[in-house]
Amino acid sequence: MPLTLSANIPDPDGFYDDLLQAHDGLSDAESHALNARLVLILCNHIGDRTLLRDAIDAAKTTR
Amino acid sequence: MVAERYKTEFQLYPYQKVPGQSGAVQRHPVVIVGGGPIGLALALDLGQKGTPVLLLDDHEGAGLGSKAICFAKRTLDIAHRLGASGPMVDKGVVWNVGKVFHGENKLFDFNLLPEEGHRNPAFINLQQPYFEQFLVEEIRNAQKQGAPIEIRGRNAVVDLTPYDDHVRLTVDTPDGEYHLEADYLIACDGARSLVREKMGLTFDGRMFEDNFLIADVKMKADFPTERWFWFEPPFKNSGQSALLHKQPDDIWRIDFQLGWDIDREKEMQPDRIRARVDAMLSSQSGSIPNYALHWTSIYTFQCRRMKSFRHGRVLFAGDSAHQVSPFGARGANSGVQDAENLAWKLDLVLKGIAPEALLDSYATEREFAADENILNSSRATDFMTPKSGISQMFRNAVLDLASRHDFARPLVNSGRLSVPCTYDGFAHFGPDALQGPAVTRPGAPCVDAPVGDGYVLDKLKQGFVILALGGDRPQTVRACGVTPRVVHIAAPSPELSARYLGSAGHAIYLIRPDQHVVARWASYDPKAIAQALSTAIEGA
Numbered sequence: 001m002p003l004t005l006s007a008n009i010p011d012p013d014g015f016y017d018d019l020l021q022a023h024d025g026l027s028d029a030e031s032h033a034l035n036a037r038l039v040l041i042l043c044n045h046i047g048d049r050t051l052l053r054d055a056i057d058a059a060k061t062t063r
Numbered sequence: 064m065v066a067e068r069y070k071t072e073f074q075l076y077p078y079q080k081v082p083g084q085s086g087a088v089q090r091h092p093v094v095i096v097g098g099g100p101i102g103l104a105l106a107l108d109l110g111q112k113g114t115p116v117l118l119l120d121d122h123e124g125a126g127l128g129s130k131a132i133c134f135a136k137r138t139l140d141i142a143h144r145l146g147a148s149g150p151m152v153d154k155g156v157v158w159n160v161g162k163v164f165h166g167e168n169k170l171f172d173f174n175l176l177p178e179e180g181h182r183n184p185a186f187i188n189l190q191q192p193y194f195e196q197f198l199v200e201e202i203r204n205a206q207k208q209g210a211p212i213e214i215r216g217r218n219a220v221v222d223l224t225p226y227d228d229h230v231r232l233t234v235d236t237p238d239g240e241y242h243l244e245a246d247y248l249i250a251c252d253g254a255r256s257l258v259r260e261k262m263g264l265t266f267d268g269r270m271f272e273d274n275f276l277i278a279d280v281k282m283k284a285d286f287p288t289e290r291w292f293w294f295e296p297p298f299k300n301s302g303q304s305a306l307l308h309k310q311p312d313d314i315w316r317i318d319f320q321l322g323w324d325i326d327r328e329k330e331m332q333p334d335r336i337r338a339r340v341d342a343m344l345s346s347q348s349g350s351i352p353n354y355a356l357h358w359t360s361i362y363t364f365q366c367r368r369m370k371s372f373r374h375g376r377v378l379f380a381g382d383s384a385h386q387v388s389p390f391g392a393r394g395a396n397s398g399v400q401d402a403e404n405l406a407w408k409l410d411l412v413l414k415g416i417a418p419e420a421l422l423d424s425y426a427t428e429r430e431f432a433a434d435e436n437i438l439n440s441s442r443a444t445d446f447m448t449p450k451s452g453i454s455q456m457f458r459n460a461v462l463d464l465a466s467r468h469d470f471a472r473p474l475v476n477s478g479r480l481s482v483p484c485t486y487d488g489f490a491h492f493g494p495d496a497l498q499g500p501a502v503t504r505p506g507a508p509c510v511d512a513p514v515g516d517g518y519v520l521d522k523l524k525q526g527f528v529i530l531a532l533g534g535d536r537p538q539t540v541r542a543c544g545v546t547p548r549v550v551h552i553a554a555p556s557p558e559l560s561a562r563y564l565g566s567a568g569h570a571i572y573l574i575r576p577d578q579h580v581v582a583r584w585a586s587y588d589p590k591a592i593a594q595a596l597s598t599a600i601e602g603a
Binding site for chain 2: 032033036037039040041044
């Protein structure tokens with residue numbers, strides 16, 4: 001299964017709100033730590049090394 | 064005069080003047096420089112095969128200090144083939160359980176849960192001087208049975224000149240210098256190899272900017288026989304990480320990661336070391352047990368290797384050729400594998416059976432192994448000593464999650480313990496015509512399994528072997544002047560079947576003298592076996 005880069009999250013505004021709320025009141029360092037934990041949890045959920053490499057590549061492409 | 068670079072723990076080969084020190088320069092087929100674990104294992108292996116070997120060491124025995132303390136199963140299997148493993152396993156501390164802490168919190172336990180049906184445990188902890196002593200004892204046994212091995216203590220190589228077909232050495236002794244010649248010179252002279260230096264060869268790699276304090280303490284403590292590892296330990300002045308691990312003789316290895324910017328001399332003061340050890344031990348037991356500092360050392364380390372392990376008639380093995388961080392016990396263990404890879408090849412070349420080019424396969428195979436070990440130990444080091452803010456962030460995120468979630472535990476890396484490498488795709492291996500288990504594919508080291516009252520590795524000694532599992536007993540074959548021994552196991556044990564047959568009913572394996580699988584087939588085909596044997600000796 002290829003990396004999904006088309007819209008896939010139901011209720012996108014609600015999700016985005018959840019993400020921001022998770023960082024509410026956190027210092028920058030705490031926020032970075034939360035993001036790191038989140039990345040690791042999501043990566044483990046995906047598990048597939050090819051997909052993870054594709055996702056890292058997609059994230060590295062900024063333009 | 065021969066300088067004393069360190070104190071010895073055991074005197075094993077005191078200096079004796081020999082006739083070769085005066086008169087005509089003598090030529091030896093193999094001269095090994097360095098009497099550490101690698102040089103001794105190589106000398107024993109060659110001598111047992113009947114190839115004369117002279118080992119030169121600039122001291123008279125095993126150096127003081129525990130040094131390499133963790134010997135892995137493959138090393139013990141090799142030592143078993145050489146007849147030296149019995150006292151190692153008897154003396155060594157077998158351990159399986161580890162605990163990982165982050166600060167005050169225990170993150171998780173692990174159990175190596177060794178697979179059943181192996182002669183040797185996954186690891187033993189044993190001080191390096193004992194390992195060396197037991198090898199020397201077996202060398203003495205072999206000598207009594209006529210093995211042509213000579214060890215000369217306090218014989219320091221001070222210069223050498225390589226020629227196309229030999230190497231000329233200058234050796235210093237308490238009675239002055241003498242010269243000798245070697246058809247082949249094997250440099251097992253450690254990380255600061257004088258042979259490498261005299262040949263002007265480079266040693267490229269990565270230096271890790273960190274200092275580790277080792278304290279071996281002697282105490283009667285009722286801590287369990289477990290490996291305890293702390294990230295960011297909570298006890299005072301203990302640095303970034305700490306390790307507590309048991310050795311024989313009531314000795315405990317304690318490691319503190321002190322960081323880069325330290326005053327070495329000050330940190331080596333016994334009072335300062337004791338303060339650290341006190342804090343660690345009392346954090347576990349609430350009080351400071353009685354203990355004595357047995358041996359202390361501060362080290363930094365590098366991960367690097369020589370570009371080529373063979374330079375004509377000079378070959379490098381062990382730390383002289385490659386260095387890794389200590390995390391994962393890949394130094395001495397991989398060096399002993401170098402020795403076993405080289406021994407049979409050198410033996411066949413010197414007996415005129417194999418072309419000299421076989422020695423190039425030593426270099427390519429063991430350079431590959433060194434790269435694998437360097438990769439593993441560099442990754443462990445990067446986890447233990449994060450090099451940037453973000454790597455620290457991820458490291459601590461992993462540790463944090465590991466205390467609550469199983470998934471993060473495999474990401475925690477305090478050293479991946481040494482396993483031998485598989486020579487996938489190398490020129491001196493043949494076909495996989497079995498579709499059998501991956502663990503015994505061509506290139507892999509044979510794994511152990513029960514056979515009758517013993518184990519399969521017991522039967523894979525003394526040269527090439529045709530191992531037939533199930534089916535009829537096959538005839539041997541002949542190629543390049545070599546006739547493998549046939550080992551037929553008509554009714555393999557369940558473990559042997561699982562590891563060598565998989566779903567197949569029978570199989571034929573061709574196995575090298577270093578117990579790596581050359582090729583395997585579902586059925587007996589003498590032509591194919593002879594072809595693979597020729598590949599193993601002469602290359603594809």
